[in-house]
Amino acid sequence: MAPNDQQDPMLPVSPPATSHQTHHNMWDLTARRAGQCGCFFDFDGTLAPIGDDPEAVAPVPGTLDALGLLADRVKRVVIVSARPVDFLRRQLGGVPLLSFFGLYGLEWQTGSEPVRTHPEAEPYQSIMKGLAAEADQELPAEVLVEYKRLSVALHYRMAPHLRTQIEQWAAGRGERHQLRVQAGRMVVELKPPIGRDKGSVVAEQIRDLSCAWYFGDDLSDLRAFAALDARQSADPSFLGVRVSVANAESGHALRPVADLCLDAPERVPGFLTDMVTVLAPRAVTP
Ligand SMILES: [Mg+2]
CATH class of the missing domain: 3.30.70.1020 (Trehalose-6-phosphate phosphatase related protein; domain 2)
Incomplete structure (x- = not known):
């Protein structure tokens, strides 16, 4: 059972520590920019509860459906994880249109293309x-x-x-x-001693976007949050939304620098389904 199960799953951090956007603007801008929006997700502790056996970890029920709906609404849905791409594909490969960056971006796979390896790795x-x-x-x-x-x-x-x-x-x-x-x-x-992490992956993947959401639970996700910060500093019109997913182990580790907090990975599918309903009617609005 998730801790704090009765809390509001969309509880905003108030005031947002790093965002220049109000809570309302965040949703409004995302809906209007859906075609130029990317949604990025860590896997362990974010889409899947942490478990004793890393091989037995699996996404929360409903996650695949929610990601599939989201992928139909936004420009890009990307999984950024410490896991190998092969593992991520086994867990989430049923969802079309996803991109996978595994091993902190040392390997990646988009659509039906083969897995690519960073040449320095x-x-x-x-x-x-x-x-x-x-x-x-x-x-x-x-x-x-x-x-x-x-x-x-x-x-x-x-x-x-x-x-x-x-x-x-x-x-x-x-x-x-x-x-x-x-x-x-x-x-x-x-x-390998290569300057590749979740931050550099996200920085690269948001270049052609005007809006990006990142969902994470752990310290390695702070680099991805920082990539959104950097882009927003360089381009104040860019919307970056940092979502912290709490769990029994990390607690609300990222909360101080997040724009939104979800109480557990179990909250994510419902949140994304709600997000899709916001995006769907507005995505076609000029
Ligand atoms: Mg994680």
Whole structure:
């Protein structure tokens, strides 16, 4: 059961910390700009509840239908996640018209095109395969080693007391192979040292848009929020809406810099369905 289940799922942060838009203008502008609007979503903790087994995590019922409706109304619906594209497609691939940016944008897939790999990340495939095998052999069995082709994630959700040991192991391997070491929620990830993150993906994907919404729950989503901030600073007519999705683990971590807060991933499908009803009649208005 989601925490605070009785709260208003569309509770605005008042006053919005970073937006120049009022709550009313936010909806009005989005409706009028639907054809130039992009909607961006993190996956874990945003469209799907966090679970002990990362492979068993699945989107909240109703999410696929809601994303499908939204994709018919706005210019672009994009999933931006730490997960591989293959995983995201397994979970959400039934929705037509989605774009997937996996591994923080090291790989991506649009429509029926093949998965593309960031050229600077290609050489790291063999290193990551070796690291995953080493982690499996050297770390305690409670650590879940997730091999993601271009990165390796070490999950210690089942054994939080191992955190220091895992962080030290990751730091050592990171130094040896000149990798980036990124800590997340109950996870440490070894990544290629490439300047690619959710922020750079969103900055690139909003260039041809006049409106963008980003839904996220975790610290890595702050970079995406910042990409909206930067675009809005450069172009005050641009509408960026930052939506924080709370959950049992992160709580309202992004709330201080969000324009809207939803209380749980379970709130997202209903919110998007409401959003579609706002967009549908106005999208055809000149
Ligand atoms: Mg997340």
